[in-house]
Amino acid sequence: MRVADNINAALHSVLAGDERAYLIGEDLLDPYGGAFKVARGLSTRFPDRVLSTPISESAMTGVAAGLALAGDTAIVEYMFADFLTLGFDPLVNFAAKSVTMYGTRLPMRLIVRCPSGGGRGYGPTHSQTLTKHLIGVPGLAVFEMSPFRDAAEVFAEMLALAQPCVFVEDKILYTRRMHAVPHPFTASVRDGVAYVGTGEPPDLVLVAPGGTAGRAVAALHRLLIEDEIAGLLVVPSRLYPVSLDLPPVPHVVVAEDGTAGGTWGAEVAQHVHARHFADLAAPVTLVHAAGAVIPAAPHLEREVLVTAGTIYDAMVRTVRG
Known part of the structure; x- marks a missing residue:
């Protein structure tokens, strides 16, 4: 479907x-x-x-x-x-x-x-x-x-x-089709939150709303294949108030559409820092669209919006410091 x-x-x-x-x-x-x-x-x-x-x-x-x-x-x-x-x-x-x-x-x-x-x-x-x-x-x-x-x-x-x-x-x-993820990922839902991963303990958690889920999965798949870094995607249905159950990991990235400043991603970062600070090796990384008007031309639009490549690059920078 x-x-x-x-x-x-x-x-x-x-x-x-x-x-x-x-x-x-x-x-x-x-x-x-x-x-x-x-x-x-x-x-x-x-x-x-x-x-x-x-x-x-x-x-x-x-x-x-x-x-x-x-x-x-x-x-x-x-x-x-x-x-x-x-x-x-x-x-x-x-x-x-x-x-x-x-x-x-x-x-x-x-x-x-x-x-x-x-x-x-x-x-x-x-x-x-x-x-x-x-x-x-x-x-x-x-x-x-x-x-x-x-x-x-x-x-x-x-x-x-x-x-x-x-x-x-x-x-x-x-x-897009429901529940579609590439091998070796599987998707499950618990308490209204979707988790997409390989089943192995993750090195990184990527938190993203449903709209960016396809790009997030593509970025995680590339991270696994090219960099051998296992990631877990967390997709909550309810964005606010923030309530997330994350495993202990050293790196957390939040990717969302929309520009930076007073965002849902910032709320997630505050939530993670307050509850998982001892596990983190670095601050939570936020990924946003560029602070610009969105062009109609496809090649210019891609320069402004969050893409799978944008998310991948942010995850690599986060893990490698």
């Missing part, structure tokens, strides 16, 4: 299991089925609960937050995560605060799905990863799509929290 099909199946499951669940967004109705076809078939099966909206992320997020406030379940699909800035006010100043500001905890089953990242030549305003701007918002949980964990499990976890959640979905992953 491809990742997009896995999310589509999860959405079918949510709407089938909850008669008060709605999917809201632009151009969702069949035969179009959304910008990346993740919503295909849903409007045909649930015509009264898949709502195609005008082009206004602020409006669709506000409507969804109102539905959640009234006790319904609302899932919003943005065309691109870049437009999260337009929905920021109803998400942060209304939805996230509504969980606790009425004197007693109020369930708010709201999920905002954000197709994120570059690699498709969409240019500066359709290729960003804005996850860092969501870290630390009270009442708001941040998750990321992973090719190693069934999306139905992640949706169930988000809805069980009964608070607004943002679900970051890397656009490149949509066409």
